[in-house]
Amino acid sequence: MTDPIVLEGLTKVYGDLTAVDSVDMRVKKNSFTGFLGPNGAGKSTTLKILTNLTKATSGSAYLNGIDVTKDFKHALHNVGVVVETPEFYPFLTPKETFRYIGEINGMSKESIDAKGQELFEMLKMTEWQDKRIGEFSKGMKQRIALGQSLLVDPEIVILDEPTSGLDPRGMVEMREILSNLNTEGLTIFMSSHMMYEVSVLCDHVAIIERGRIIAEGDVDELLADNGKRRIEVHTSKEISDQALELITSFGMVNNAQRVTPYQMQVSLAGGDAEQAEFLQKLIPLELGVYNISSSGASLEKLYLELVQDSR
Amino acid sequence: MAPQLPNDFSQALTAARYEILKYLRGRKLLVFLLLTGLILVLLTAAPYLLGVDLPDDPRSFMTLYLSFGSILVILAATLFSADSLATEYEHRTGFLVFTQPMKREALFAGKFMASFAVSAVMISIFYLAVYLLSLAITGEVLNDGYTSLGLALLYVLAATGFGFLLSAFMSRATTAAILVFATLLLVFPIIDSVLMFSSVDPWFSITQAGESLYYVVTGQAGEVVPMPGFGDVYYSEVNTSAAVLAAWAALTSIIALLKFKTREL
Numbered sequence: 001m002t003d004p005i006v007l008e009g010l011t012k013v014y015g016d017l018t019a020v021d022s023v024d025m026r027v028k029k030n031s032f033t034g035f036l037g038p039n040g041a042g043k044s045t046t047l048k049i050l051t052n053l054t055k056a057t058s059g060s061a062y063l064n065g066i067d068v069t070k071d072f073k074h075a076l077h078n079v080g081v082v083v084e085t086p087e088f089y090p091f092l093t094p095k096e097t098f099r100y101i102g103e104i105n106g107m108s109k110e111s112i113d114a115k116g117q118e119l120f121e122m123l124k125m126t127e128w129q130d131k132r133i134g135e136f137s138k139g140m141k142q143r144i145a146l147g148q149s150l151l152v153d154p155e156i157v158i159l160d161e162p163t164s165g166l167d168p169r170g171m172v173e174m175r176e177i178l179s180n181l182n183t184e185g186l187t188i189f190m191s192s193h194m195m196y197e198v199s200v201l202c203d204h205v206a207i208i209e210r211g212r213i214i215a216e217g218d219v220d221e222l223l224a225d226n227g228k229r230r231i232e233v234h235t236s237k238e239i240s241d242q243a244l245e246l247i248t249s250f251g252m253v254n255n256a257q258r259v260t261p262y263q264m265q266v267s268l269a270g271g272d273a274e275q276a277e278f279l280q281k282l283i284p285l286e287l288g289v290y291n292i293s294s295s296g297a298s299l300e301k302l303y304l305e306l307v308q309d310s311r
Numbered sequence: 312m313a314p315q316l317p318n319d320f321s322q323a324l325t326a327a328r329y330e331i332l333k334y335l336r337g338r339k340l341l342v343f344l345l346l347t348g349l350i351l352v353l354l355t356a357a358p359y360l361l362g363v364d365l366p367d368d369p370r371s372f373m374t375l376y377l378s379f380g381s382i383l384v385i386l387a388a389t390l391f392s393a394d395s396l397a398t399e400y401e402h403r404t405g406f407l408v409f410t411q412p413m414k415r416e417a418l419f420a421g422k423f424m425a426s427f428a429v430s431a432v433m434i435s436i437f438y439l440a441v442y443l444l445s446l447a448i449t450g451e452v453l454n455d456g457y458t459s460l461g462l463a464l465l466y467v468l469a470a471t472g473f474g475f476l477l478s479a480f481m482s483r484a485t486t487a488a489i490l491v492f493a494t495l496l497l498v499f500p501i502i503d504s505v506l507m508f509s510s511v512d513p514w515f516s517i518t519q520a521g522e523s524l525y526y527v528v529t530g531q532a533g534e535v536v537p538m539p540g541f542g543d544v545y546y547s548e549v550n551t552s553a554a555v556l557a558a559w560a561a562l563t564s565i566i567a568l569l570k571f572k573t574r575e576l
Contacts, residue, residue: 051410054575076412077316086406091336092329103325104411106314148407152314 080149090134236288326421392474394484472563
């Protein structure tokens with residue numbers, strides 16, 4: 001079975017600038033892939049080619065096995081899209097907007113209204129569904145944008161900065177929704193500048209810099225391969241120098257640093273198996289370990305190092 | 312299981328329906344109807360107020376009223392066509408509609424159908440009112456009045472194409488509207504006049520052809536009147552004008568579509 005999103009030699013040239021340079025990439029089915037890169041790296045251009053907002057100079061971009069560059073109408077069928085924060089026709093209500101989008105996609109009025117109700121409830125927009133969108137805040141429009149992308153029960157959802165413009169509570173709610181969608185079996189491809197968001201939501205990442213993919217793969221594997229799997233260990237007993245030295249000597253430990261007398265940050269080599277082995281070795285030290293968590297900072301560090309190295 | 316995608320024509324009709332809804336919920340229709348009403352009321356009431364009788368023969372009567380026909384066509388193109396494409400870029404609604412599984416050709420066709428339909432209905436309302444007034448005051452409707460309506464609808468088609476052409480290239484809807492209005496009301500007529508002063512027949516001009524909706528009721532269509540020292544005044548022939556307007560509609564629409572298809576957000 002083909003991967004839901006496949007880019008092959010995708011290139012976009014604007015005059016002297018090569019915005020996307022022979023990009024090859026695959027997004028696995030049911031994965032939540034974060035698409036990272038600094039401003040001007042080619043992130044938005046790639047998303048715009050995938051969503052028919054711009055034409056590729058050469059190469060192919062497949063959605064569910066159909067090349068967007070050749071037959072975008074059928075390629076985008078069954079794909080939900082939110083690119084930038086779209087504006088809506090101010091003379092329509094969210095309900096009417098869903099009807100417009102649904103009818104374009106071939107849905108019956110009954111199924112549009114039924115799915116619409118479900119989405120309005122999920123997005124906490126039920127009471128706003130019959131109000132004209134003209135006066136909505138950016139956050140409300142962002143919710144409607146996500147809603148319309150899910151209207152056709154798509155297999156793939158492409159999102160560009162989905163929490164942009166939301167207040168902190170809105171961000172948390174949006175992340176919860178996205179996380180739930182992924183567990184329901186959707187393939188989500190999301191660009192974001194927010195490293196924390198990517199580390200919390202995504203199981204895969206692709207990092208683009210100067211139009212080229214410089215790293216791609218499973219988040220844990222990428223962190224492990226680059227020695228960036230980092231965990232924070234909280235203890236009820238003070239972490240002595242002796243204990244820290246012992247921990248540093250474990251084969252899978254790259255580095256261990258005490259953050260406070262009762263907290264340390266440990267950088268691990270390897271993947272899940274190595275982390276499990278580390279925990280087995282840690283418990284007998286009787287430090288009173290009561291909490292262990294992944295450090296979100298590790299993905300950020302990996303990203304910064306990879307981008308720095310490529311320059 | 313995803314629903315089956317409608318064909319391009321069905322999608323164009325969907326786009327047209329929602330585009331018409333935009334006009335029904337906006338103020339532009341009201342503005343147009345008010346202006347149309349104002350023209351009719353002033354033309355009908357002013358002679359009575361001034362103690363002058365309205366013409367009692369149908370040709371003179373329709374000549375008086377239909378002298379405003381081309382201005383109304385230009386106004387309709389300005390209000391209902393000029394912003395149609397530009398607004399998708401200016402207000403970023405393109406991010407919503409361009410990412411749907413619908414060809415730009417279908418969206419363009421839907422918008423064009425809506426703009427033409429709304430303009431055509433508005434102009435037809437004006438003509439219907441003129442016919443009714445003519446019937447009430449002169450007792451009949453001039454046959455050339457119906458030909459004039461046909462030419463007016465062709466002019467609406469050409470002006471809609473011209474409005475779409477400028478709208479496809481402009482980044483702001485207001486700029487497109489001002490340009491459409493100024494070009495059709497001032498720039499092209501000035502060029503027509505300059506050509507006539509040089510004894511060149513501007514039969515190919517959209518505004519010259521559009522004016523035929525008036526010449527057909529004055530009975531001057533097809534005439535050339537020499538103006539010693541100032542060239543000649545040409546009154547385009549009806550069939551030529553109809554063909555020119557159809558050509559303008561086709562050409563401007565094709566160029567507008569090509570631009571709209573390739574223009575990026």
